[in-house]
Amino acid sequence: MFREAPHFDVRDYLRKEMMPHFLCPGCGHGMALRALLWALHELKIDRDKLAVVSGIGCAGRLSAYIDANTFHTTHGRPLAYATGLALARPDLHVVVITGDGDCLAIGGNHLIHACRRNLKLTCLMLNNEIYGMTGGQVSPTTSETRLTTTTPHGNTEPNFDACALAIAAGAGFVGREVTRHVPKMKELIKHGLQHPGFAFIEVLSDCTEVYGRKNDMGSSSEMVMRQKSEMRPSAYRDSVDEPFRSTDLPTGVLARNARPEYGAALRAAAAARAAK
Amino acid sequence: MNEQSNIAASTREPVAFNAALAEPFNVLIVGVGGQGVIMVSKVLASLAQAHGFEVKQSEVHGMAKRGGTVFSHVRFGPKVWSPTIAKGEADVLIALEWAEGLRWLPHLRRDTGVFICDTKRIVPPFACRSRRPGAPMRYSTETAEQVSAYVSEAYAIDATRMAEELGNDRAANVVLLGALSTVLEFSLPEWERTVTSFVPKKTIAVNTAAFELGRNWIAEAKTAPPSDMPARSAPTQTNYTPRLEITDAWCKSCEICVKLCPEHCLELDADRIAKLVAPEKCTGCRLCEWLCPDFAIRVHLDAEQPALEAAR
Numbered sequence: 001m002f003r004e005a006p007h008f009d010v011r012d013y014l015r016k017e018m019m020p021h022f023l024c025p026g027c028g029h030g031m032a033l034r035a036l037l038w039a040l041h042e043l044k045i046d047r048d049k050l051a052v053v054s055g056i057g058c059a060g061r062l063s064a065y066i067d068a069n070t071f072h073t074t075h076g077r078p079l080a081y082a083t084g085l086a087l088a089r090p091d092l093h094v095v096v097i098t099g100d101g102d103c104l105a106i107g108g109n110h111l112i113h114a115c116r117r118n119l120k121l122t123c124l125m126l127n128n129e130i131y132g133m134t135g136g137q138v139s140p141t142t143s144e145t146r147l148t149t150t151t152p153h154g155n156t157e158p159n160f161d162a163c164a165l166a167i168a169a170g171a172g173f174v175g176r177e178v179t180r181h182v183p184k185m186k187e188l189i190k191h192g193l194q195h196p197g198f199a200f201i202e203v204l205s206d207c208t209e210v211y212g213r214k215n216d217m218g219s220s221s222e223m224v225m226r227q228k229s230e231m232r233p234s235a236y237r238d239s240v241d242e243p244f245r246s247t248d249l250p251t252g253v254l255a256r257n258a259r260p261e262y263g264a265a266l267r268a269a270a271a272a273r274a275a276k
Numbered sequence: 277m278n279e280q281s282n283i284a285a286s287t288r289e290p291v292a293f294n295a296a297l298a299e300p301f302n303v304l305i306v307g308v309g310g311q312g313v314i315m316v317s318k319v320l321a322s323l324a325q326a327h328g329f330e331v332k333q334s335e336v337h338g339m340a341k342r343g344g345t346v347f348s349h350v351r352f353g354p355k356v357w358s359p360t361i362a363k364g365e366a367d368v369l370i371a372l373e374w375a376e377g378l379r380w381l382p383h384l385r386r387d388t389g390v391f392i393c394d395t396k397r398i399v400p401p402f403a404c405r406s407r408r409p410g411a412p413m414r415y416s417t418e419t420a421e422q423v424s425a426y427v428s429e430a431y432a433i434d435a436t437r438m439a440e441e442l443g444n445d446r447a448a449n450v451v452l453l454g455a456l457s458t459v460l461e462f463s464l465p466e467w468e469r470t471v472t473s474f475v476p477k478k479t480i481a482v483n484t485a486a487f488e489l490g491r492n493w494i495a496e497a498k499t500a501p502p503s504d505m506p507a508r509s510a511p512t513q514t515n516y517t518p519r520l521e522i523t524d525a526w527c528k529s530c531e532i533c534v535k536l537c538p539e540h541c542l543e544l545d546a547d548r549i550a551k552l553v554a555p556e557k558c559t560g561c562r563l564c565e566w567l568c569p570d571f572a573i574r575v576h577l578d579a580e581q582p583a584l585e586a587a588r
Contacts, residue, residue, distance in 0.1 A: 030569025
């Protein structure tokens, strides 16, 4: 028999006095925030034991809406703040919300070293391919030929594959999902939260008002629909329909490796020194 | 347990292999992928082979991951030509799932066939006609009584529940093997030896218990009146009324819910706020709730009170 369990109510996890949030109509970040809160709800993570650290940008603002311990830090440095926090308080679940510019441009250095250390953190990078809050400048993930305010004739720089970067730098868990699939995104974030090491999750989000408008990508619903044609589950990477899928965007869990966790290693080394 | 099974063995009336098996004996095993249809047929085939019969087994497999229909024809006798059983020629039909059993009933001999069916119901996705939770399903509504009127000898056995009570619902197929053992003239030690050789070593104890359980259940069903048979009908349904709670102050008129609703039951009103305009079409799939970037929509599924009470 179908039995209706009380469904997750995202409003229980929001600071309602801050709502409605400042994001533009149709912005995908809201769906990503829902997936994160849903994952936290399903894992029954105590909000007193949850620390959300965010940087600057549209994604950076999300921490302000979460009813938990939140920390809005400087541009590009949420991973650095979170590293200190996770080392000092290993009992906390530290989640970093960051954007593509925050994480890959200004904070690119922090990202690769966080991946290298493999400290237990969950880094949720919301990639909308643009600096939306500051007026639509080109970001490290902006696709080639796309129009932005700083590339009025189309972007000529090659863009980053953030997941490939994180895998190469040694992140323990790497995954990617699009905002269209909220339950799948929730599952991916749950895997990331449970991973005993650095979990890097890239969420492909839509910037409708700046990026979508400038590049004539249609309404927000059309942008959400486009995600479907441009994504490809990682399970189908070698499937026979490969020639029929134009874009190469595998989603799902892309890498998972059991490297030693930095915090535990550091504490063990400190304990060994103290015992001498 | 052993004592009981001996009693059962002495009182049972096994279906004689027809006239010293001049003709092949036909056993059809059907079920849903993952239930263990192939394992049952392998046990039977190897048993018949060890008995000196020629055995032909033909099956459809590979459906295990897909929950699809799986069947296996087992024919054994002094000489077997065709690998498959024609319609109306199966001597025994073993079904691991209720609807699959009914689907294959025409293959059973009407006059002498024995039908052994698990009452386990697995509703296939395409039997769900609507996304609405608790919506009516196109699943067989026949009861065990109706079916037993159609065949000469029928047993509706709740094997999955019996196996669950033993601690491993995957042993349901062995419960049915136990039931099958009462209608075939192979000796009990032969059966047990073959079954234990086919199950994983760690599960021998539970499978032996499951085999005994199935065997004794048939023996009891033969002596007890058929009203003892579990007469479960289609899975109970509860009707839900979806209700949308829209926080107007949070809605930013992005139209994602309006454009992406699979039933097209949302629209923007004069103030460009999302509104449910066709509540009768709403299935409560929650897509609008999930995709609303502004957390303005909340879907409630209100159970219809009488249906809920009836289901209890």
